[in-house]
Amino acid sequence: MKTRNSKTHANQDDKDLANKLSHLYFSIKARDKKRVGISWKQKDFWSSTAFKLWYKKQPKQCAYCGIKKEELDKISELVKHGKIINKRSKTRGNSFEVDRKNDKIGYTAKNCCLACYWCNNAKTDTFSKKEFKLIGEAIGNALKRKIKKYN
Numbered sequence: 001m002k003t004r005n006s007k008t009h010a011n012q013d014d015k016d017l018a019n020k021l022s023h024l025y026f027s028i029k030a031r032d033k034k035r036v037g038i039s040w041k042q043k044d045f046w047s048s049t050a051f052k053l054w055y056k057k058q059p060k061q062c063a064y065c066g067i068k069k070e071e072l073d074k075i076s077e078l079v080k081h082g083k084i085i086n087k088r089s090k091t092r093g094n095s096f097e098v099d100r101k102n103d104k105i106g107y108t109a110k111n112c113c114l115a116c117y118w119c120n121n122a123k124t125d126t127f128s129k130k131e132f133k134l135i136g137e138a139i140g141n142a143l144k145r146k147i148k149k150y151n
């Protein structure tokens with residue numbers, strides 16, 4: 001019985017991840033299509049399969065502030081209970097986003113990393129990965145302090 005339950009949970013988790021990845025892929029593809037002036041060509045675009053494989057291989061942490069998946073889940077819980085404010089929590093902040101390190105290049109495996117909503121939102125298209133390093137560290141420290149405050 002116990003084995004059966006955990007198997008059902010694992011299947012549900014797999015389905016959730018598959019849904020999430022399809023949604024993510026759809027949204028980055030739509031964003032790249034809209035972009036003008038970068039070297040986007042349909043044939044060069046990440047295939048859905050390649051994107052999903054890439055995502056699964058990524059360390060589950062923000063490339064800029066270092067916040068890990070468990071910490072992001074804690075923040076989501078705190079947001080849910082009104083301890084941390086995130087007005088956009090319905091659409092952003094609950095999982096890692098796919099960020100392009102260099103905004104002049106499209107979504108490719110080499111040019112992308114996982115980022116938390118707060119870093120992605122602050123980095124915009126203004127800062128390069130290198131320029132954003134110190135800002136990312138500061139965001140990570142501030143987020144970790146918030147988690148500590150309520151734990």
Ligand SMILES: [Zn+2]
Nearest residue numbers: 062065116119
């Ligand atoms: Zn971050």
